[in-house]
Amino acid sequence: xxxxxxxxxxxxxxxxxxxxxxxxxxxxxxxxxxxxxxxxxxxxxxxxxxxxxxxxxxxxxxxxxxxxxxxxxxxxxxxxxxxxxxxxxxxxxxxxxxxxxxxxxxxxxxxxxxxxxxxxxxxxxxxxxxxxxxxxxxxxxxxxxxxxxxxxxxxxxxxxxxxxxxxxxxxxxxxxxxxxxxxxxxxxxxxxxxxxxxxxxxxxxxxxxxxxxxxxxxxxxxxxxxxxxxxxxxxxxxxxxxxxxxxxxxxxxxxxxxxxxxxxxxxxxxxxxxxxxxxxxxxxxxxxxxxxxxxxxxxxxxxxxxxxxxxxxxxxxxxxxxxxxxxxxxxxxxxxxxxxxxxxxxxxxxxxxxxxxxxxxxxxxxxxxxxxxxxxxxxxxxxxxxxxxxxxxxxxxxxxxxxxxxxxxxxxxxxxxxxxxxxxxxxxxxxxxxxxxxxxxxxxxxxxxxxxxxxxxxxxxxxxxxxxxxxxxxxxxxxxxxxxxxxxxxxxxxxxxxxxxxxxxxxxxxxxxxxxxxxxxxxxxxxxxxxxxxxxxxxxxxxxxxxxxxxxxxxxxx
Amino acid sequence: xxxxxxxxxxxxxxxxxxxxxxxxxxxxxxxxxxxxxxxxxxxxxxxxxxxxxxxxxxxxxxxxxxxxxxxxxxxxxxxxxxxxxxxxxxxxxxxxxxxxxxxxxxxxxxxxxxxxxxxxxxxxxxxxxxxxxxxxxxxxxxxxxxxxxxxxxxxxxxxxxxxxxxxxxxxxxxxxxxxxxxxxxxxxx
Numbered sequence: 175x176x177x178x179x180x181x182x183x184x185x186x187x188x189x190x191x192x193x194x195x196x197x198x199x200x201x202x203x204x205x206x207x208x209x210x211x212x213x214x215x216x217x218x219x220x221x222x223x224x225x226x227x228x229x230x231x232x233x234x235x236x237x238x239x240x241x242x243x244x245x246x247x248x249x250x251x252x253x254x255x256x257x258x259x260x261x262x263x264x265x266x267x268x269x270x271x272x273x274x275x276x277x278x279x280x281x282x283x284x285x286x287x288x289x290x291x292x293x294x295x296x297x298x299x300x301x302x303x304x305x306x307x308x309x310x311x312x313x314x315x316x317x318x319x320x321x322x323x324x325x326x327x328x329x330x331x332x333x334x335x336x337x338x339x340x341x342x343x344x345x346x347x348x349x350x351x352x353x354x355x356x357x358x359x360x361x362x363x364x365x366x367x368x369x370x371x372x373x374x375x376x377x378x379x380x381x382x383x384x385x386x387x388x389x390x391x392x393x394x395x396x397x398x399x400x401x402x403x404x405x406x407x408x409x410x411x412x413x414x415x416x417x418x419x420x421x422x423x424x425x426x427x428x429x430x431x432x433x434x435x436x437x438x439x440x441x442x443x444x445x446x447x448x449x450x451x452x453x454x455x456x457x458x459x460x461x462x463x464x465x466x467x468x469x470x471x472x473x474x475x476x477x478x479x480x481x482x483x484x485x486x487x488x489x490x491x492x493x494x495x496x497x498x499x500x501x502x503x504x505x506x507x508x509x510x511x512x513x514x515x516x517x518x519x520x521x522x523x524x525x526x527x528x529x530x531x532x533x534x535x536x537x538x539x540x541x542x543x544x545x546x547x548x549x550x551x552x553x554x555x556x557x558x559x560x561x562x563x564x565x566x567x568x569x570x571x572x573x574x575x576x577x578x579x580x581x582x583x584x585x586x587x588x589x590x591x592x593x594x595x596x597x598x599x600x601x602x603x604x605x606x607x608x609x610x611x612x613x614x615x616x617x618x619x620x621x622x623x624x625x626x627x628x629x630x631x632x633x634x635x636x637x638x639x640x641x642x643x644x645x646x647x648x649x650x651x652x653x654x655x656x657x658x659x660x661x662x663x664x665x666x667x668x669x670x671x672x673x674x675x676x677x678x679x680x681x682x683x684x685x686x687x688x689x690x691x692x693x694x695x696x697x698x699x700x701x702x703x704x705x706x707x708x709x710x711x712x713x714x715x716x717x718x719x720x721x722x723x724x725x726x727x728x729x730x731x732x
Numbered sequence: 733x734x735x736x737x738x739x740x741x742x743x744x745x746x747x748x749x750x751x752x753x754x755x756x757x758x759x760x761x762x763x764x765x766x767x768x769x770x771x772x773x774x775x776x777x778x779x780x781x782x783x784x785x786x787x788x789x790x791x792x793x794x795x796x797x798x799x800x801x802x803x804x805x806x807x808x809x810x811x812x813x814x815x816x817x818x819x820x821x822x823x824x825x826x827x828x829x830x831x832x833x834x835x836x837x838x839x840x841x842x843x844x845x846x847x848x849x850x851x852x853x854x855x856x857x858x859x860x861x862x863x864x865x866x867x868x869x870x871x872x873x874x875x876x877x878x879x880x881x882x883x884x885x886x887x888x889x890x891x892x893x894x895x896x897x898x899x900x901x902x903x904x905x906x907x908x909x910x911x912x913x914x915x916x917x918x919x920x921x
Binding site for chain 2: 201202203204215247250252254257259270273282284325518562566570571573574576577578645646647650677
């Protein structure tokens with residue numbers, strides 16, 4: 175056999191030469207200049223047990239940014255680096271990879287859509303200082319963007335046309351989507367196109383003001399709320415501290431599940447992550463999950479400002495460990511792509527492509543916690559399931575199936591081994607993890623997954639990128655996508671990180687200038703602003719942890 | 733993973749470079765010695781693990797390769813390795829074939845695919861060269877501390893029995909290889 179040429183990968187490391195004393199090289203990637211969007215080589219390195227990114231623009235100089243707050247966690251998470259199936263039906267054919275240009279999805283994208291987003295309006299009833307999304311007067315080039323129902327139908331059809339896995343999970347987002355009067359109709363349209371999971375990204379205020387809205391949306395086909403919830407005090411959560419108890423009560427009546435979504439900002443609300451968890455625990459009958467989102471720093475910011483606000487996934491995980499007195503530890507968390515062994519096993523077993531959460535390991539993390547019925551303490555899944563051993567076992571059996579082993583034989587082996595991964599003494603009462611996994615994997619019966627939500631919470635973490643920490647290796651694997659009226663499917667971290675190329679351009683093309691929108695509708699943009707009705711009423715229990723029972727009094731007119 | 737297309741003309745797979753050594757040939761009963769075993773997998777599976785094949789494997793969604801290593805150390809009686817001295821070891825090394833954005837790969841290839849190796853201690857390595865990737869994936873090393881009580885007073889002959897296995901991939905059929913080390917002698921006093 176001919177001698178194999180030894181291809182060199184990074185031996186010279188010319189871009190890594192800028193490493194300084196006390197720094198350890200990890201890998202090279204590409205990023206962008208926060209000023210001019212030029213694609214730059216970027217070095218990922220370790221210093222003082224944290225992971226940083228450094229890049230230099232010939233015009234705008236050096237930019238160094240915290241990338242991941244713990245090197246130890248980065249190493250553990252990196253063992254789950256597995257590329258996904260990508261999309262076989264790209265909307266943007268590309269011969270060569272050119273991220274972050276021409277997103278849509280292109281031929282080179284490595285993940286199919288895990289969660290799609292449709293913006294139904296960019297109007298909002300709040301004006302949060304850190305939000306990058308809502309339309310406001312006084313800004314040059316501000317457009318009101320509200321796609322028509324026929325545009326929405328076309329967008330959903332594009333999602334469903336994705337291959338090998340048609341998109342099946344969709345988030346209605348804004349702005350504040352409840353400002354659209356036809357929201358229930360939109361949900362029905364999406365459901366009619368065959369989307370199984372529809373969630374509503376909202377601040378919850380209109381659901382608090384109109385107690386029947388949750389019921390109407392549930393009846394239209396809504397699966398759950400993705401409820402913005404930044405803290406348990408008025409200071410950390412001026413957005414909806416007073417309103418959330420009403421929103422929860424509406425959802426309780428409608429039997430509509432809620433996911434809390436705190437945007438985590440260092441020095442602002444990072445001291446309340448444990449309290450948010452306790453508040454969710456107190457409302458576990460309706461709150462099913464928390465999705466902590468370390469802030470994405472948009473706009474131009476000085477290094478000093480970025481250091482003040484920047485927080486990453488490991489930092490949030492550590493704060494949760496501290497603030498729950500060690501009930502949920504850093505070892506309980508796994509990166510999102512750690513689901514791959516389960517997905518690949520089901521694929522090998524069924525011989526059909528399955529839904530694969532194949533994002534980059536640094537993008538997100540998650541864990542499940544259960545409430546002990548006696549002590550009321552939180553019991554993470556890791557404390558009664560040997561997850562690393564289970565993953566190893568599934569990978570081994572996947573190899574056997576792919577090598578031609580009988581699926582009946584593997585199923586029999588699986589059934590005889592599954593209990594070995596579960597410590598039944600520590601397993602919460604009423605839960606049979608082995609049965610649940612068996613039903614999901616072998617019988618493809620996911621109804622039993624509902625068992626997970628009996629006195630349990632899914633804790634998730636998703637760190638969207640910004641221009642300072644943007645990593646093309648993460649972008650290429652993004653599975654949270656936007657559907658747009660030009661029938662593209664654009665990764666979140668292109669759409670929002672480079673709005674001048676994506677979001678703003680689309681909203682300009684398909685939106686109306688504010689004055690034109692106001693003339694057309696006869697409304698004023700500021701008419702929709704929330705005036706704090708429920709705050710002034712002030713008769714109810716606010717969203718904090720002082721009580722196990724949130725008492726709601728009827729809302730009367732203002 | 734798509735249909736299997738076997739590569740032609742590959743070398744037969746085998747265990748190679750088995751090395752078995754002790755830190756001390758003679759040691760007191762109340763002390764310990766360290767046994768070290770090294771071996772590798774050679775042949776077609778190793779030759780196939782190269783950039784050109786990674787590109788094809790990535791394109792055809794065959795992106796994850798596991799090599800399972802097995803190792804036992806046995807006491808030899810009358811030329812036969814009969815009694816296990818340690819609990820049999822099973823360790824897994826993995827390779828994840830991924831699309832890199834390393835700028836030094838830009839313009840080198842149409843698809844900038846590389847392999848990262850996850851070793852048996854669950855540590856990730858991004859190898860600098862293809863050869864380093866092959867070494868990290870196809871070579872295995874382990875050491876064990878044994879006490880006098882594990883072997884008993886007297887002269888002992890030890891041998892390592894080693895093996896490796898892997899599943900089917902676009903570049904290889906599933907395979908299993910095994911081998912033995914030379915015997916070593918230790919004396920516990």
